[in-house]
Amino acid sequence: MRASHTGSARLGPxxxxxxxxxxxxxxxxxxxxxxxxxxxxxSIGELRVWDSAVDRMDRDGTLRLRQRRADAMLxxxxxxxxxxxxKGVRVHGGDIARQMDxxxxxxxxxxxxxxxxxxxxxxxxxxxxxxxxxxxxxxAELPDSFEPELVILPRDGxxxxxxxxxxxxxAEGLYIYFLDARTGDLLLALDDLKTQATVGRGTGVLGxxxxxxxxxxxxxxxxxxxxxxxxxxxxxxxxxxxxxVNFLNGVVSLGVADIAADSDNTxxxxxxxxxxxxxxxxxxxxxRRFGRRGLDGSxxxxxxxxxxxxxxxxxxxxxxxxxxxxxxxFYAGGGVMVFGEGLPADVVDVQRRNWNYLSGALDVFxxxxxxxxxxxxxxxxxxxxxxxxxxxxxDIIGVAAEFYHQPAGSGALRADYLIAExxxxxxxxxxxxxxxxxxxxxxxxxxxxxxxxxGGVHINATIPGHAFYLAIEGGTNRTSxxxxxxxxAANREQIERVFYRxxxxxxxxxxxxxxxxxVTLQSAVDLYGAGSAVTRAVSEAWTAVGxx
Amino acid sequence: xxxPFRSLWSGFGLVALLLVSSDAHAQPSAWGDNGxxxxxxxxxVTTETNEVSSRQDLYQETAEITARQEIGKRPVFDVTAGxxxxxxxxxxxxxxxxxxxxxxAVTAAIPNPFYFDRPRxxxxxxxxxRSDLMVHVQAMWLLPITDTVQLTVFGGPTWFQVKxxxxxxxxxxxxxxxxxxxxxxxxxxxxxxxxxxxxxxxxVSYFFSKNVxxxxxxxxxxxxxxxxxTGVDSDVTVGGLHAGAGLRIRY
Ligand SMILES: [Zn+2]
Numbered sequence: 001m002r003a004s005h006t007g008s009a010r011l012g013p014x015x016x017x018x019x020x021x022x023x024x025x026x027x028x029x030x031x032x033x034x035x036x037x038x039x040x041x042x043s044i045g046e047l048r049v050w051d052s053a054v055d056r057m058d059r060d061g062t063l064r065l066r067q068r069r070a071d072a073m074l075x076x077x078x079x080x081x082x083x084x085x086x087k088g089v090r091v092h093g094g095d096i097a098r099q100m101d102x103x104x105x106x107x108x109x110x111x112x113x114x115x116x117x118x119x120x121x122x123x124x125x126x127x128x129x130x131x132x133x134x135x136x137x138x139x140a141e142l143p144d145s146f147e148p149e150l151v152i153l154p155r156d157g158x159x160x161x162x163x164x165x166x167x168x169x170x171a172e173g174l175y176i177y178f179l180d181a182r183t184g185d186l187l188l189a190l191d192d193l194k195t196q197a198t199v200g201r202g203t204g205v206l207g208x209x210x211x212x213x214x215x216x217x218x219x220x221x222x223x224x225x226x227x228x229x230x231x232x233x234x235x236x237x238x239x240x241x242x243x244x245v246n247f248l249n250g251v252v253s254l255g256v257a258d259i260a261a262d263s264d265n266t267x268x269x270x271x272x273x274x275x276x277x278x279x280x281x282x283x284x285x286x287x288r289r290f291g292r293r294g295l296d297g298s299x300x301x302x303x304x305x306x307x308x309x310x311x312x313x314x315x316x317x318x319x320x321x322x323x324x325x326x327x328x329x330f331y332a333g334g335g336v337m338v339f340g341e342g343l344p345a346d347v348v349d350v351q352r353r354n355w356n357y358l359s360g361a362l363d364v365f366x367x368x369x370x371x372x373x374x375x376x377x378x379x380x381x382x383x384x385x386x387x388x389x390x391x392x393x394x395d396i397i398g399v400a401a402e403f404y405h406q407p408a409g410s411g412a413l414r415a416d417y418l419i420a421e422x423x424x425x426x427x428x429x430x431x432x433x434x435x436x437x438x439x440x441x442x443x444x445x446x447x448x449x450x451x452x453x454x455g456g457v458h459i460n461a462t463i464p465g466h467a468f469y470l471a472i473e474g475g476t477n478r479t480s481x482x483x484x485x486x487x488x489a490a491n492r493e494q495i496e497r498v499f500y501r502x503x504x505x506x507x508x509x510x511x512x513x514x515x516x517x518x519v520t521l522q523s524a525v526d527l528y529g530a531g532s533a534v535t536r537a538v539s540e541a542w543t544a545v546g547x548x
Numbered sequence: 549x550x551x552p553f554r555s556l557w558s559g560f561g562l563v564a565l566l567l568v569s570s571d572a573h574a575q576p577s578a579w580g581d582n583g584x585x586x587x588x589x590x591x592x593v594t595t596e597t598n599e600v601s602s603r604q605d606l607y608q609e610t611a612e613i614t615a616r617q618e619i620g621k622r623p624v625f626d627v628t629a630g631x632x633x634x635x636x637x638x639x640x641x642x643x644x645x646x647x648x649x650x651x652x653a654v655t656a657a658i659p660n661p662f663y664f665d666r667p668r669x670x671x672x673x674x675x676x677x678r679s680d681l682m683v684h685v686q687a688m689w690l691l692p693i694t695d696t697v698q699l700t701v702f703g704g705p706t707w708f709q710v711k712x713x714x715x716x717x718x719x720x721x722x723x724x725x726x727x728x729x730x731x732x733x734x735x736x737x738x739x740x741x742x743x744x745x746x747x748x749x750x751x752v753s754y755f756f757s758k759n760v761x762x763x764x765x766x767x768x769x770x771x772x773x774x775x776x777x778t779g780v781d782s783d784v785t786v787g788g789l790h791a792g793a794g795l796r797i798r799y
Contacts, residue, residue, distance in 0.1 A: 199607040199608050199661050199662075200608065201608040209664065210663075210664070211607065211608055211661065211662055211663065211664060213661065213662060227661050227662070227724060227726075228724055229724055280662055281662075284662065284725075287725065288725070
């Protein structure tokens with residue numbers, strides 16, 4: 001999709017990358033997870049090192065024994081748990097578990113925070129001040145015996161804060177509050193109430209009724225899927241662009257208050273309904289079609305952010321903000337996806353197209369999650385031909401997810417080879433069936449060789465995407481005039497499996513189109529045999545688009 | 549249940565013939581001076597398939613549940629009393645009671661938690677208690693066969709009161725990927741309904757003293773009751789063919 005009124009509308013992270021990459025890089029390095037020294041000692045060598053380290057830290061006060069317990073199942077074993085302390089203050093979440101067999105250490109697991117640079121651990125607030133503040137936050141009446149604990153709180157930004165920790169049950173439910181021990185500011189509120197999986201319903205962007213997997217908390221319902229194995233959460237950014245950007249930069253973390261909420265589990269915000277439902281749909285598609293459990297194959301989280309901006313402010317936004325947060329959807333790494341807000345009904349782009357909430361298109365959602373899969377597999381470099389392959393794989397996943405969940409046809413909620421056609425109307429932004437329809441190349445000779453769009457990653461994506469189409473549907477390439485005998489729509493799964501397996505298992509990060517041809521052919525031969533109709537279709541399709 | 553019904557009525561034909569041929573030996577005292585009472589241990593010899601449907605709201609849809617039981621083969625306790633009105637004709641009342649815990653085959657269409665209109669099939673079983681109280685009003689025709697043996701043919705309306713345990717909700721084991729679902733247990737409730745039907749049958753009694761005798765009794769009754777469960781009505785056939793023996797006392 002090359003031409004919208006901003007000239008920067010892409011279904012991809014590249015605009016975002018231009019805007020925020022330096023900030024992201026900095027914040028990533030400072031992630032608190034990097035400050036955790038994770039210990040999993042089981043071999044003799046590691047055990048020797050960590051056993052003496054634990055003893056040393058126990059002596060110098062870095063660790064304090066919390067409990068020692070006999071193993072309920074193995075008679076000679078005992079288990080010790082140590083909490084991490086810093087200058088005499090417990091570090092929240094820092095601990096070590098040591099297993100002993102007749103006094104001999106057999107395993108050490110734990111996580112110890114490093115680089116806690118707090119000079120002074122003397123609180124400004126008294127314990128009574130903290131109690132009063134927590135009472136105010138929770139609305140609960142707290143007795144004098146309620147004593148918040150002074151702790152070191154590791155922050156998402158990688159810093160550490162001296163905090164008071166207290167658990168209180170109030171109108172909003174049961175929360176663990178962390179207050180800055182110097183300023184009294186609320187640093188973190190953790191929902192400590194066990195939640196219950198529920199199924200809600202709502203109306204999507206296109207007016208369709210669908211189920212949403214939510215959970216129930218004291219105050220109502222939230223878009224947290226507890227029925228599928230991974231964490232799938234939809235956040236309602238409520239049009240707060242600054243908060244969205246701060247989260248993406250690691251400056252703030254999102255809390256329970258950011259999760260989309262509803263009082264009766266009948267959801268009326270269509271962008272939220274679709275984002276949350278489609279996160280599950282795509283997980284189901286990957287699982288059922290390819291046996292893949294989520295982005296990393298091990299049920300890693302998916303966080304969908306909707307309403308990153310307020311639609312009504314579009315006229316006052318910069319081109320880059322419009323291109324990124326109105327007319328785009330992008331995968332921001334770590335399972336985080338942001339779905340653009342679209343345009344008000346009375347605003348169209350230069351091609352006179354309307355833009356609805358981007359989360360309303362299943363293929364857009366699947367496309368973005370496809371980038372997540374790539375991140376965890378081939379890591380195709382996001383420029384030039386490897387970048388176009390990266391985009392092509394996402395388009396393929398988007399189209400395949402549509403055909404998996406929707407009946408084939410044209411129009412809303414129908415599966416086709418158009419990308420984003422349900423929310424960018426009329427027409428969508430790309431076509432794998434006829435790339436030329438949007439001015440995109442359908443043949444290698446017509447590829448874009450300039451430097452824009454990271455070397456045409458979105459533009460040239462339609463060349464391998466069209467090969468995918470031809471391998472399924474067959475037909476004649478408009479540029480080369482070469483015909484392909486496709487496997488047929490009824491056998492689309494065969495081509496999907498060939499491309500999925502090639503891209504996730506065998507594709508190198510710097511692959512060219514020619515390499516992609518070889519890899520997909522290898523995949524086809526492995527799955528269906530050298531002489532199979534599938535292998536022939538894949539071969540003919542690449543040849544037809546000029547990739548040899 | 550149609551075969552026993554037919555055989556019963558063909559039996560009636562035979563009895564009617566007997567009655568006509570034995571007419572000359574009729575003894576009004578066979579009724580007793582005031583009447584008679586009999587206490588009978590019967591057994592249900594036929595079964596009816598009893599299907600009771602219910603519904604459960606689940607995953608924003610409705611689970612359609614059916615409990616199917618074979619009801620009938622069970623002990624029936626019966627007390628019948630009657631007396632003469634005129635000649636061989638009399639009037640009586642019988643009260644029968646049966647109760648049993650029966651295995652019910654549970655089938656249900658369980659909605660998918662993620663998608664509309666993609667139900668999965670659940671098969672399981674549970675135990676549902678069923679009791680039937682039957683009050684038979686009987687017009688009777690008594691025919692002495694010998695001095696000590698007599699036959700009574702009867703028929704009339706029956707009032708049924710049925711107490712049927714129904715399934716209020718299912719407790720299911722249902723986890724990702726939600727392809728299959730299994731039954732853990734059922735939450736049950738009890739419906740009490742009544743209905744009118746008909747009865748007909750005969751007894752043969754043998755008196756070994758003036759007032760005390762034994763008898764064999766065969767009674768068929770039938771009606772249709774409507775059992776409501778979770779707002780769903782199901783029509784079930786009640787009654788059946790009950791046969792057995794008891795003590796008969798004239799007084
Ligand atoms: Zn993309």
